[in-house]
Amino acid sequence: MNPREFEYHAPHSLDEAFSLLGKYGDESKILAGGQSLIPLMKSRIFSMPHIIDIGKIEGLRNIEINKSGARIGSLVTISDLESEREIAELFPAIHDAASQIADPLIRNAGTIGGNIAHGDPGNDLPAVLVTLGAVFVLRRSGGERTADASKFFIDTLETDVHHGEILTEIVIPRPGKKTASAYLKAKKSAGDFSIAGISTCISMEKDGSIGSIRMALTSSGPKVIEVTGLEEICKGKKDYNSIAEKVSVAAVSSAKPSDDFYGTVQYKKKVIGILAKDCLKLAMERAEKR
Amino acid sequence: MERKVNFNINGKKVDLNIDSRELLVDVIRDHITLKGTRIGCDTSNCGACTVIVNGKAVKSCTMLGVQADGKEIITIEGITQGEELHPIQKAFMERHGMQCGYCTSGMIMTAYWLLSNRKNPSDEEIKRYFSGNLCRCTGYQDIIDSVRHASELMHSEEEKIVVEQR
Numbered sequence: 409m410n411p412r413e414f415e416y417h418a419p420h421s422l423d424e425a426f427s428l429l430g431k432y433g434d435e436s437k438i439l440a441g442g443q444s445l446i447p448l449m450k451s452r453i454f455s456m457p458h459i460i461d462i463g464k465i466e467g468l469r470n471i472e473i474n475k476s477g478a479r480i481g482s483l484v485t486i487s488d489l490e491s492e493r494e495i496a497e498l499f500p501a502i503h504d505a506a507s508q509i510a511d512p513l514i515r516n517a518g519t520i521g522g523n524i525a526h527g528d529p530g531n532d533l534p535a536v537l538v539t540l541g542a543v544f545v546l547r548r549s550g551g552e553r554t555a556d557a558s559k560f561f562i563d564t565l566e567t568d569v570h571h572g573e574i575l576t577e578i579v580i581p582r583p584g585k586k587t588a589s590a591y592l593k594a595k596k597s598a599g600d601f602s603i604a605g606i607s608t609c610i611s612m613e614k615d616g617s618i619g620s621i622r623m624a625l626t627s628s629g630p631k632v633i634e635v636t637g638l639e640e641i642c643k644g645k646k647d648y649n650s651i652a653e654k655v656s657v658a659a660v661s662s663a664k665p666s667d668d669f670y671g672t673v674q675y676k677k678k679v680i681g682i683l684a685k686d687c688l689k690l691a692m693e694r695a696e697k698r
Numbered sequence: 699m700e701r702k703v704n705f706n707i708n709g710k711k712v713d714l715n716i717d718s719r720e721l722l723v724d725v726i727r728d729h730i731t732l733k734g735t736r737i738g739c740d741t742s743n744c745g746a747c748t749v750i751v752n753g754k755a756v757k758s759c760t761m762l763g764v765q766a767d768g769k770e771i772i773t774i775e776g777i778t779q780g781e782e783l784h785p786i787q788k789a790f791m792e793r794h795g796m797q798c799g800y801c802t803s804g805m806i807m808t809a810y811w812l813l814s815n816r817k818n819p820s821d822e823e824i825k826r827y828f829s830g831n832l833c834r835c836t837g838y839q840d841i842i843d844s845v846r847h848a849s850e851l852m853h854s855e856e857e858k859i860v861v862e863q864r
Contacts, residue, residue, distance in 0.1 A: 443760060450740070511829045
């Protein structure tokens with residue numbers, strides 16, 4: 409089905425996009441890869457009088473890896489993210505998540521910026537970027553600011569992007585030594601959204617004990633949820649078996665899933681508990697090898 | 699709202715006036731009248747509408763026609779050379795990679811993208827690349843066989859060309 413009537417704009421520069429955003433204000437919406445937005449427009453769950461397609465703007469498709477980490481343009485596609493070797497090496501959780509988002513054809517069109525700015529709690533990259541301590545660059549006419557991934561997601565389909573701003577870059581700090589990440593996802597069928605997903609990032613001390621740990625959940629509440637109380641459980645611990653159960657309980661008690669097509673609350677909590685243990689194990693194994 | 703677009707489809711330049719609301723698949727089928735690209739689920743699940751845009755396979759039901767402005771598109775009609783079928787099409791016939799045939803053009807376009815990236819994909823890779831294309835008849839095994847056979851045919855054609863050049 410076709411979307412409702414709208415006026416289409418295809419600016420060639422950010423400045424042109426900012427002036428369109430200024431002109432049409434609340435009546436405009438940014439379109440990137442369209443893999444989330446177009447299905448909503450087609451089903452007429454969403455409509456907007458002005459659609460501003462940023463796909464023709466140059467300079468938003470770069471992946472830059474340097475000493476301080478990675479800078480990823482918001483129009484980098486999920487499949488480019490998936491196939492970038494250095495990303496997989498530095499941030500294995502990004503590779504884990506990117507290779508499981510929807511299906512390969514959707515990944516060819518969908519973008520990292522769209523996956524974030526759409527604010528869907530079922531999208532996989534928000535949880536990963538929260539655990540990696542990413543920062544989002546939001547540009548506006550004549551200026552820019554940064555927003556921490558952990559504070560960016562406000563509610564379902566609601567983020568900290570203000571009117572007139574465009575998410576242009578994702579900045580991820582380079583992980584220290586003995587630091588690794590992992591992302592796991594349970595789903596009903598290939599290409600589907602998850603029943604639940606979990607991202608973990610662990611830093612080990614020189615003696616092999618856990619120095620710091622972050623975990624965040626996908627499809628487990630109105631927005632991405634960071635698991636709390638992990639430092640107390642894990643700090644200074646070396647043995648997976650001594651912490652796995654407690655970490656699992658912490659993940660389940662942080663989660664706020666609801667009953668839906670993907671399962672009951674009880675079932676989802678069980679899934680989250682299992683994923684938490686498995687993801688902890690995988691991240692610990694990866695960190696030890698670094 | 700009407701808007702002018704121009705893009706390259708199967709090697710030909712087209713200039714069109716289309717409604718901003720029109721999906722790429724409808725532009726291909728109704729304006730350019732190439733009917734090989736199918737509409738299956740119309741909800742980005744089934745992959746019957748798969749086409750190549752700027753070298754990558756995408757679902758043309760989940761792209762606006764206006765987004766294709768300035769791009770290069772290849773559809774199932776664009777992979778044949780005159781009356782000669784593409785090796786992937788031959789492989790699907792020889793290995794019977796279809797029953798009703800509705801999903802086939804999408805399957806072949808995904809195979810076209812896969813085999814342009816990987817000359818000799820493993821069964822696991824084939825399955826992964828095809829996770830966005832649904833077939834409700836074959837049970838997929840014949841499709842996987844067809845893709846593997848297509849990669850062999852494409853290898854032997856390449857060898858033939860090398861020999862002829864010598």
